Amino acid sequence: MNRVAGIIRTHLTDRWSWLFLPWIVLLSSFVCNLIIATAGDEIYTGGLASIFIYMMVIGIVSVGQTFPFLIGFGARRKDYFLGTTATIGIIGIASSFILLLMGYIETRSEGWGLKLHFFDLPYISDGNVLARVWVLFNFMLHFFFLGFVISCIHRKFGRNGLYILFILSGIIITVSLYLINSYGSWDAIFDWFADISAAQLASGMFVVTLVYVILSYLMLRRATV
Amino acid sequence: MSLAVEINGLSKSYGKVKAVDNVSFSLEEGKIYGLLGRNGAGKTTVMHMITAQLFATSGQLKVFGEEPYENDKVLSQICFIKESQKYPDNFRVADVLDVSRLFFPNWDREFADSLVQDFKLPLKRRVKKLSRGMLSSVGIIVGLASRAPLTIFDEPYLGLDAVARSLFYDRLLADYAEYPRTIVLSTHLIDEVSQLLEHVLVIDNGKLILNEESDALRGRACSVAGFASQVENFLEGKTVIHREPFAGLASATILGHLSAQDRKRASDLGLEITPVSLQQMIIYLTNGKIDGEAAIAR
Structure with missing residues (x-):
């Protein structure tokens, strides 16, 4: 356990990447939206997505930055994996509560006095406190591990591995779009999404995240420096 | 241990x-x-x-x-x-x-x-x-x-x-x-x-x-220098890992211990014997001219 704590400490030593940058990214998006909101109209914005995208970026970057370093310093691959997962877990929960708090402030202040809907969005903010945290937390986790698994593929199978992955996903997406189009199933899909709540969607995402987690662990176990 | x-x-x-x-x-x-x-x-x-x-x-x-x-x-x-x-x-x-x-x-x-x-x-x-x-x-x-x-x-x-x-x-x-x-x-x-x-x-x-x-290892190799003919004479029956002729002179590096008899003979022939540094020895050994392990085993 001691080693896992060491990995977490090592990650968080890079305060800039883990603690400051996500909020700088998010706040700059927020400030832009505030400025636009002063024009007077009520605005619903997707600027909140910037912090999730950032999580994907840090998921991609952190493997290359810390894996060779920590393995070189004699860490076990398993401990690296557990420590990294714990780090994103801690960051994810803390960030979700901050986002939730910002959402409440936004509601109370009637959109910061400008009718801006940045943190408190319809659908995503449905449900009770627990459901809202669950949704935010899963978005953070999902995007982090999406980046992480991509980076692990690169580490284990190199550039060619990534080419194959992207070509395969390109084919899968194209074929599914074609099938959905030709069977005219778009309505059914939209209805299905409309029927499930954000919390249910988050739970589904959690399952997908678990798949990323397992895949990345299997790849890291045999990855070399 | x-x-x-x-x-x-x-x-x-x-x-x-x-x-x-x-x-x-x-x-x-x-x-x-x-x-x-x-x-x-x-x-x-x-x-x-x-x-x-x-x-x-x-x-x-x-x-x-x-x-x-x-x-x-x-x-x-x-x-x-x-x-x-x-x-x-x-x-x-x-x-x-x-x-x-x-x-x-x-x-x-x-x-x-x-x-x-x-x-x-x-x-x-x-x-x-x-x-x-x-x-x-x-x-x-x-x-x-x-x-x-x-x-x-x-x-x-x-x-x-x-x-x-x-x-x-x-x-x-x-x-x-x-x-x-x-x-x-x-x-x-x-x-x-x-x-x-x-x-x-x-x-x-x-x-x-x-x-x-x-x-x-340090005593394992030495180099002899002198007139080419004398050096050749001295080298007979020894494992030579490096040779360097220079006009009528020559120097050669030998692997293995020199006996007191060898040393006496060398001085009689007017040859100079110098120790070989570890670095020199490894350079000779890894130059691919000789099977090092076999040479060492002798």
Whole structure:
């Protein structure tokens, strides 16, 4: 356990990447939206997505930055994996509560006095406190591990591995779009999404995240420096 | 004597290329080893396998009696400082030293601080912005202050000047005397470290071609110089690993002990006998002109 704590400490030593940058990214998006909101109209914005995208970026970057370093310093691959997962877990929960708090402030202040809907969005903010945290937390986790698994593929199978992955996903997406189009199933899909709540969607995402987690662990176990 | 490392028939291939080919050796605890050889000989690959950073294709490998892969008990006793060690971009020198404490149980903060002073390292500077020499000093400081029971330095001093290198040797020896441990030095600067080494391993083309106490090794080769005809005369029946004719003169390097009789004969022939440095000897051995192991065995 001691080693896992060491990995977490090592990650968080890079305060800039883990603690400051996500909020700088998010706040700059927020400030832009505030400025636009002063024009007077009520605005619903997707600027909140910037912090999730950032999580994907840090998921991609952190493997290359810390894996060779920590393995070189004699860490076990398993401990690296557990420590990294714990780090994103801690960051994810803390960030979700901050986002939730910002959402409440936004509601109370009637959109910061400008009718801006940045943190408190319809659908995503449905449900009770627990459901809202669950949704935010899963978005953070999902995007982090999406980046992480991509980076692990690169580490284990190199550039060619990534080419194959992207070509395969390109084919899968194209074929599914074609099938959905030709069977005219778009309505059914939209209805299905409309029927499930954000919390249910988050739970589904959690399952997908678990798949990323397992895949990345299997790849890291045999990855070399 | 307990063993720090036991390697048996270790091989690593990349496709058809055999980077390490059936290497066997063991390292005793509490000695300083030199792992020598040319670039691409397979030294770094062997060290990566000892530290479970690369996986062997075949063969057995035990470190402190156990398999090192995913073995915290073993890995926490090793400190491997390699030339290619990567550090996170945002890490400052101070961050690297802070983190080291978490991974090396014997970490000595005060010793590290004194080394930082000795090597004049800027603590606040990002590792990414350090010069090559400074980057090497970071590795050296981590390697020394970790006091790991098995400390491996792979080309630790790229870009370091002679003063800093001798500082490294001094600190290494002084600390080793106080806290004995197994140290492996891999380097090209053989002459500089030859006084430090207690045992020498030479790898060439993925094969171990020499594994010997350095004391025994020092008397192993000598070179004779004089008139070419006299030299040829003297060389008869001896293992010659190098020959250098020069006009009517010649010098040759011989492997094996010279008896008192040999020495007397040489002086009668008017030949000069000089010892051969470890570095010269390894250059001759790894030049591919002779099968080193066979030669040594004689």
